[in-house]
Amino acid sequence: MLRVEKLLLPALGLVALAFVYPAAELLGRSFTEPPGGFSHYQDVFGSSSLMTIVGRSALTAALVMAVSLLLGFPVAWLAANSSPRVAKLILGVVAASLFVSVIVRGYSWLAILDRNGVLNTVLGAIGLESMQRTLVHNRAGVVIGMSQYGIPFMILPLYDVMSRFDNRLLAASANLGARQWTTFWRVYVPLILPGIGAGCTIVFIATLGYYVLPSILGGPGDVMIGELIADKIQTTGDWGQGTALASVLLAVALLFFVAFYRFSLRGREGSS
Helix, strand or coil: CHHHHHHHHHHHHHHHHHHHHHHHHHHHHHHHCCCCCCHHHHHHHHCHHHHHHHHHHHHHHHHHHHHHHHHHHHHHHHHHCCCHHHHHHHHHHHHHHCCCCHHHHHHHHHHHHCCCCHHHHHHHHCCCHHHCCCCCCCHHHHHHHHHHHHHHHHHHHHHHHHCCCCCHHHHHHHHCCCCHHHHHHHHHHHHCHHHHHHHHHHHHHHHHCCCHHHHHHCCHHHCCHHHHHHHHHHHCCCHHHHHHHHHHHHHHHHHHHHHHHHHHHHHHHHHC
16 A cells, blocks of 8 residues: 555646646735735625626536536437447547647637528528527627537546446336336436536536637627636736636635535435
8 A cells, every 4th residue: 555655656746746836826926916915805806897707607617517418418328328339439529529629619619600600691591580690709609619618528427437337227226116217317317426526527617717718709798707817917917816816716616626526425325
């Protein structure tokens, strides 16, 4: 055991150097930048506009997480319950999407969803002009673009858990008289909660502070906290408020992680 722990020391050192130290430095600057103390946090929590952006970012990330779960769940289930060849094909397509540049994705959605984009052109060609909408530079465009970004990160942990699920439990539930819907909610879902929790945590945290896609697909009324932090630090040089906002972002992400972890544990304990 001691030998294994020693082997982990280089990895722990890398984590401390690459993540813990920068986070501690960021947190420290939020207190030490003039005028120092809690002044920057007072500015953040005392500003209704800044808190609106924080709330909007959390709400958008939660919506993207829900859409990713809704669309990713059946794909993961199909891969987990298909032949190895089909599963490899599905997972290959999912993995390949991760290699497409986020900037390329953003401008591709811009070309598809804009007022004169591909979608509205097709709707006009088939006589559905009344359904034409501008789905960019607004909340809808941000959710669509970020959901495409988040779905692969939802599918992979779901597939990992689903592929190890013992399907004999479903047959046992049916033999005991449970309906399919009851079996799904009372047997299947509780046992795959670790995958749901992992996927939701990854997607929520990744999209909470994201700013590339919102800056391309969003509008002035859809600024998210990642864009605001980048503007504070890179444009105005306001490190105090920028690091305070980043600390708030980190706190929200940690709270969500703890909440979903406890939810997953409770679901597993309830199913045992």
